Amino acid sequence: MNIHVIGRIRPKNRGEGLPLQLEASNRVAARPGGPYYGFSELFTQKSTTYDVFKGSVGAMVDLFLGGFNVCLLICGESGAGKSYSLAGDGQSKAGLVPIMIDHIFTRLMKDSHGSNKKMSLSNPRLSMQVVEIYNEVIKDLMELPGQRSASLVLKEDAHKGVYIERASSAIIKDNTQANREFRQAWGRRTEASSDYGPAVHHSAVFCQIEMEVRIGSSPQPFKSKFTVVELPGLERLVSDSEHLSLQGGPHLTKALVALKQVVTALSSNPYPDRVIRYNESKLTQLLQEELGGNCHTRALVCLKPESDPDVTAEVLKFSNSLAQVKNFPIVNDSLAQALLTQTRARNMDLKAQAGVGQTITTTIPAVDDSESEIRRLQTENLVLIDQNERLSLKVDQLTNKFGQVTSNKTDLSQQLLLSEEEKLKVSQSLVEMQIENNKIKEEAEATNFELTNKIILLENQLVEIHNERDRHNRAAKGAKERLNEMETDRKDLADEYVVLKTNYLALTNEHKKECHRNENLAIELLNLVNNKAALMRQVMVLTNGDPSMVDDPNAEIARVKALVNQNSSGKIKTDQILGTQRDREMVEERLFASQRKFDSEITRLKNEHGDDYKKYESRMSTLMKELADTRTLARERQQKISELNAKLITLRGEKEALETQTNRLQHKVKDLGEDFRARLVKYVEDIAEYVDKGSGVPGHHQEKRMRDYVDSMLKDIRRSHREREDQLSHAAQAYRKRLQTTTHSYEQVLIAYRNLRQTCEARGFDRVDLGPGEDELRLGDSEVQSSHLKELDRTKGELGKVKNELDAVKLRYGLFGGDGKENFADLTTVSARSDLWGALRKQLREFTLNTQQQLEQERARLLSENQVLQQQLKESQDYIDCHLVRYKQEILRLRQLLGMSEAEVAAAHTRSRKK
Numbered sequence: 037m038n039i040h041v042i043g044r045i046r047p048k049n050r051g052e053g054l055p056l057q058l059e060a061s062n063r064v065a066a067r068p069g070g071p072y073y074g075f076s077e078l079f080t081q082k083s084t085t086y087d088v089f090k091g092s093v094g095a096m097v098d099l100f101l102g103g104f105n106v107c108l109l110i111c112g113e114s115g116a117g118k119s120y121s122l123a124g125d126g127q128s129k130a131g132l133v134p135i136m137i138d139h140i141f142t143r144l145m146k147d148s149h150g151s152n153k154k155m156s157l158s159n160p161r162l163s164m165q166v167v168e169i170y171n172e173v174i175k176d177l178m179e180l181p182g183q184r185s186a187s188l189v190l191k192e193d194a195h196k197g198v199y200i201e202r203a204s205s206a207i208i209k210d211n212t213q214a215n216r217e218f219r220q221a222w223g224r225r226t227e228a229s230s231d232y233g234p235a236v237h238h239s240a241v242f243c244q245i246e247m248e249v250r251i252g253s254s255p256q257p258f259k260s261k262f263t264v265v266e267l268p269g270l271e272r273l274v275s276d277s278e279h280l281s282l283q284g285g286p287h288l289t290k291a292l293v294a295l296k297q298v299v300t301a302l303s304s305n306p307y308p309d310r311v312i313r314y315n316e317s318k319l320t321q322l323l324q325e326e327l328g329g330n331c332h333t334r335a336l337v338c339l340k341p342e343s344d345p346d347v348t349a350e351v352l353k354f355s356n357s358l359a360q361v362k363n364f365p366i367v368n369d370s371l372a373q374a375l376l377t378q379t380r381a382r383n384m385d386l387k388a389q390a391g392v393g394q395t396i397t398t399t400i401p402a403v404d405d406s407e408s409e410i411r412r413l414q415t416e417n418l419v420l421i422d423q424n425e426r427l428s429l430k431v432d433q434l435t436n437k438f439g440q441v442t443s444n445k446t447d448l449s450q451q452l453l454l455s456e457e458e459k460l461k462v463s464q465s466l467v468e469m470q471i472e473n474n475k476i477k478e479e480a481e482a483t484n485f486e487l488t489n490k491i492i493l494l495e496n497q498l499v500e501i502h503n504e505r506d507r508h509n510r511a512a513k514g515a516k517e518r519l520n521e522m523e524t525d526r527k528d529l530a531d532e533y534v535v536l537k538t539n540y541l542a543l544t545n546e547h548k549k550e551c552h553r554n555e556n557l558a559i560e561l562l563n564l565v566n567n568k569a570a571l572m573r574q575v576m577v578l579t580n581g582d583p584s585m586v587d588d589p590n591a592e593i594a595r596v597k598a599l600v601n602q603n604s605s606g607k608i609k610t611d612q613i614l615g616t617q618r619d620r621e622m623v624e625e626r627l628f629a630s631q632r633k634f635d636s637e638i639t640r641l642k643n644e645h646g647d648d649y650k651k652y653e654s655r656m657s658t659l660m661k662e663l664a665d666t667r668t669l670a671r672e673r674q675q676k677i678s679e680l681n682a683k684l685i686t687l688r689g690e691k692e693a694l695e696t697q698t699n700r701l702q703h704k705v706k707d708l709g710e711d712f713r714a715r716l717v718k719y720v721e722d723i724a725e726y727v728d729k730g731s732g733v734p735g736h737h738q739e740k741r742m743r744d745y746v747d748s749m750l751k752d753i754r755r756s757h758r759e760r761e762d763q764l765s766h767a768a769q770a771y772r773k774r775l776q777t778t779t780h781s782y783e784q785v786l787i788a789y790r791n792l793r794q795t796c797e798a799r800g801f802d803r804v805d806l807g808p809g810e811d812e813l814r815l816g817d818s819e820v821q822s823s824h825l826k827e828l829d830r831t832k833g834e835l836g837k838v839k840n841e842l843d844a845v846k847l848r849y850g851l852f853g854g855d856g857k858e859n860f861a862d863l864t865t866v867s868a869r870s871d872l873w874g875a876l877r878k879q880l881r882e883f884t885l886n887t888q889q890q891l892e893q894e895r896a897r898l899l900s901e902n903q904v905l906q907q908q909l910k911e912s913q914d915y916i917d918c919h920l921v922r923y924k925q926e927i928l929r930l931r932q933l934l935g936m937s938e939a940e941v942a943a944a945h946t947r948s949r950k951k
């Protein structure tokens with residue numbers, strides 16, 4: 037690994053010389069046009085020491101704590117700021133060493149308490165050593181001046197390598213102590229001046245912090261060193277080596293010259309098998325590990341912003357050489373330390389065998405001037421030369437071996453270094469990852485906790501949902517069963533509904549018919565009761581409102597109205613038909629008012645027109661005569677009616693006689709049938725007897741005669757039977773026709789009788805006996821009548837009764853007069869009332885007539901249908917009888933063909949007849 041070279045340009049002072057030539061990519065030249073030399077990093081005037089530490093030196097602290105040897109070489113010409121960068125400027129501006137010390141202890145504190153146990157630093161042990169090398173004299177800056185008389189010497193040890201014997205080493209426990217120690221040591225630098233300038237320009241300060249620490253769980257401690265060296269001013273490098281060695285004596289510039297040689301040798305040979313002569317000066321001997329050895333070295337080259345270009349060029353050249361020096365740093369764990377110790381031990385042994393190494397000792401052997409000694413020495417020298425040659429051979433062999441070991445070691449160290457760097461990076465990233473991991477773990481645990489709670493909550497909800505679902509399932513099952521039952525019920529109900537609907541439709545039709553009929557009858561009834569009420573009111577008027585004579589017409593109307601409303605469900609507007617009580621009262625009021633008005637008018641007229649009285653009287657007599665004629669006519673008509681009644685009665689008698697005759701004929705037919713059957717049986721028995729007994733003349737001829745006889749006999753019977761049936765049939769038909777004709781005549785007579793009665797009534801023959809009522813003459817029907825029809829009949833009956841009462845009242849009050857002449861004073865009143873009664877009667881008659889005609893027509897239609905049906909029945913009967921006979925004959929023929937004897941045939945025939 038090459039040495040990293042960092043450049044730092046201090047702020048400018050006045051009148052220093054030519055300015056530095058800067059270029060991009062951290063390239064600097066002493067003169068315009070170059071040559072340019074590059075730095076891995078370049079800090080300009082504005083950069084502070086802390087910037088330098090942070091940007092470049094800080095990483096070295098990590099390597100040091102990781103077990104690497106690290107070294108910071110601070111070089112440059114005098115006055116370029118080396119001391120400033122290393123130690124700072126008094127109290128205000130800290131140098132790199134104090135900053136570094138603070139960071140080391142901060143990191144130690146942090147890592148010892150860190151969570152990453154694998155990389156934790158435990159039991160750190162630090163010590164610090166500060167020495168100055170001036171004029172090849174090592175001065176211990178940790179000691180107070182005057183304490184030590186002799187200068188320090190360098191020693192080499194297999195464990196320590198090259199070290200300063202008896203140099204003070206302060207154990208440092210914290211950064212405060214370390215900084216204090218460092219400041220005190222720094223203050224003990226040699227400040228003397230000589231002809232060649234201040235001592236600080238030629239001296240080198242060597243500050244080293246050693247550390248033993250356990251990293252992670254390693255059993256042996258790691259050992260590492262942090263070395264900061266301020267090199268002498270490089271401005272002397274402008275002179276060549278010989279000229280330099282002449283300046284200020286042999287030792288003043290020895291360190292600088294040796295340093296340049298070592299750096300030049302190292303930069304020209306990067307291979308691990310190189311052999312470099314470090315023992316030319318104490319500084320280079322001390323820097324064996326730092327330059328080309330086991331150390332992670334960086335160089336901070338301090339530059340003046342303006343300086344002598346030659347000096348600057350030499351400084352840049354030196355820094356460029358440094359940048360080409362290759363080191364082989366390894367982690368100084370116990371194994372590496374052991375390996376190094378072993379290598380050093382062998383090396384020392386070889387050196388001892390080769391007789392080299394005297395330069396390390398501080399003492400120089402004394403030379404005697406005696407000649408004997410010279411000869412002895414020459415002899416020894418020859419021996420030594422011989423030994424030297426042999427040893428040289430051995431050294432060559434060992435050198436080769438050492439080269440191999442070194443190369444192996446270098447490779448191993450390089451790999452170890454790389455792996456350690458990677459390990460550190462990995463550890464660092466691991467730490468960061470661990471931190472992140474911890475954060476993630478915490479978040480995950482928090483999330484996990486929340487999720488667990490949520491899961492528990494959801495599980496509880498799930499259990500509740502399951503329970504709910506089971507409950508719903510059970511409810512659904514129950515509902516399903518209920519639904520099935522309801523479906524069955526529904527089907528049953530649907531069937532029942534269909535049946536009921538059918539029945540309902542049939543009943544609705546019936547009901548409609550009945551309602552229609554009911555409505556008609558109700559209307560008739562209302563009309564009748566209206567008429568009846570009017571009649572009753574007239575009766576009341578005539579009886580002067582005697583309640584014993586007649587009932588209250590309004591109550592009657594109300595009763596019938598209630599009945600009609602009850603039976604017609606309010607469909608019939610009774611008020612429209614009957615009129616309200618008020619209407620009736622108004623009509624009555626109007627009528628009777630006009631009647632009274634007429635009466636008064638008549639009286640007035642009578643008074644006024646007394647002369648016209650006679651004329652009216654004559655007219656009256658004429659009218660009375662006409663009345664007598666009319667009555668005569670009525671009598672004649674009544675006689676006619678009587679005749680018709682007699683005829684009707686006669687017809688009835690005829691009808692009854694015909695019925696009796698029919699019954700008689702039927703009995704006769706029955707008797708004849710019995711007779712015929714008896715005769716037939718007798719014939720058959722005779723035949724059978726004849727056949728069984730035989731005639732004494734056996735033979736085929738006799739049998740044939742017998743058969744002919746029987747056939748002829750049967751034919752006769754059948755013929756006579758048929759003739760008789762025809763006779764009976766014709767007689768029945770004739771009877772029916774006659775009956776029909778009679779019925780028609782009866783109906784016509786009945787209708788004519790009714791018309792005649794009504795005509796008589798219309799003409800006012802009230803006092804004439806019109807004979808028996810129509811109902812008395814009507815044939816009684818026993819069919820079931822509805823309540824309305826019954827009510828209609830009852831109303832008719834009551835109407836008749838009222839009529840009779842009215843007649844009775846009229847008779848009582850002499851309206852008809854005993855001799856048929858009414859009182860003249862009451863004539864006008866009577867005629868007016870009779871007109872009123874006539875109108876009422878006419879209405880009643882028309883209604884009755886219409887209804888009667890309808891009923892008569894219905895009756896006639898039914899009778900004609902009945903007749904047609906009877907005719908069809910008879911024809912069917914004839915047809916059946918005809919075919920029955922034919923079938924019987926056929927049966928007999930078939931039995932004969934089957935060979936049954938006549939007796940068997942007759943017996944079978946008899947059996948079948950009996951059945």
Ligand SMILES: Nc1ncnc2c1ncn2[C@@H]1O[C@H](COP(=O)(O)OP(=O)(O)OP(=O)(O)O)[C@@H](O)[C@H]1O
Nearest residue numbers: 046047113114115116117118119120125236237269
């Ligand atoms: N970065 C800087 N910022 C401000 N001042 C600086 C900076 N570097 C150096 N100086 C100043 O420049 C002067 C010389 O610096 P310094 O003494 O550190 O140089 P040097 O290289 O150590 O010289 P010498 O070898 O003589 O010690 C000092 O006064 C110092 O304060």
